Amino acid sequence: MSLSQLAQSISESPTLKLNETAALLRDRGEPVIHLGGGEPKSRTPIDAIISCTSILNTGEVRYTPADGIPALKKAIIRYTEEHYKRQVRPENVIVSSGAKQSIMVALYAILDPHDEVVFPSPYWVSYPEMVKLAGGVPVVAQPQDGTFQPTIEDITQVVGSNTKAIIINSPNNPSGVMYPESLIAELVEFCEKKDIWLIMDDTYNRLVFDGRSPVNCYEYAKDLTDSSKLVVINCVSKMYAMTGFRIGWAIGNRNLVRAMTNIQSQQTSGPAAPSQWAAVGALNGIQNSIDALRMTLENNRNVLVSRLQAIPGVKVTKPGGTFYTFPDFSAYEKNSQKLAQFLLDKVRVVTVPGKEFGMEGHLRISFCGTLKEIREGVERIQWALDPNSPNELYLGTRKLVRDWL
């Protein structure tokens, strides 16, 4: 069987693969702690369930418009007014099967072969593969000072005549950092001046800590007409813990949204109707689940960061949002894949290697699980790495003896 060059160039999603590995090990009765996850554990808001089941109860679940049902577009327009102070029209909105598909169809609509798309490191694992799928070339902007905060120079330095788009994700997966308002302002201005698409992946915008607010990119846009190249991505996946419903959306100019709709109509004919109705329920319903989730995550973050800081040699940057930390473990092992495998083999803790996000020596550790998992997971990591730890550790009734340091 001969596969296409494209198929051969695309890697499996490492985070989804880790979910499978963790599930397989658990099925075998292994005491796995999954700190590699990318989804909150809270329950779907009741308003989403009611709205979803009411369409199911009709027994008439049909195709919907490829760009989303009018009721969901209306809810998204209201959301955009409330959170971005921006009035958009239905023709500026496309609903997709997750933020992932919104980004993917946006790239299909924007890119010609060999066009470049710039994004800073560390980056969400899917950006390089999505750009390649759309025929483009991913270009990584590396923060020169080794932090997770790129400067405008770090980004503009790698922008060239082939650059078609820049993708920005803040708060950021995997580092959890929020980029400063000044950077967003500079980027909006730069992209308008250079006529480059700016895709703002605001997936984690509502999960921001320490009383801060997310940055609203529209505040800095001079061009809010139909020639604007600013595209804003959101989804119900993380803020409402509705990852399995697969609903995300993009706000963009009318021509772009029309092109994205044409592409999406040929791909999937649009997202599943019950999921769209669930999103209507979530967006129009009582919003307290977001605050509850944010408070839980903020507390989890505090516990995780303080525990990680207690491991000698580990450098941690406190996340300002999301549910990820991206500590530097290079004092122990520079090869992050080797380190993640070691932690899985020895103490059954799942983490994601930093290499997948474009930064070696780091591991992505999530704090969307329970406090018990976080405490025990970090305790196991410390035990495995720190030679000053006791020689033995119990996982339930299983006794582990450190024979490797």
Ligand code: PLP
């Ligand atoms: N963007 C970022 C930065 C993400 O981390 C994720 C999911 O992990 C997505 C987009 C995709 O979201 P969805 O599940 O709605 O497709």
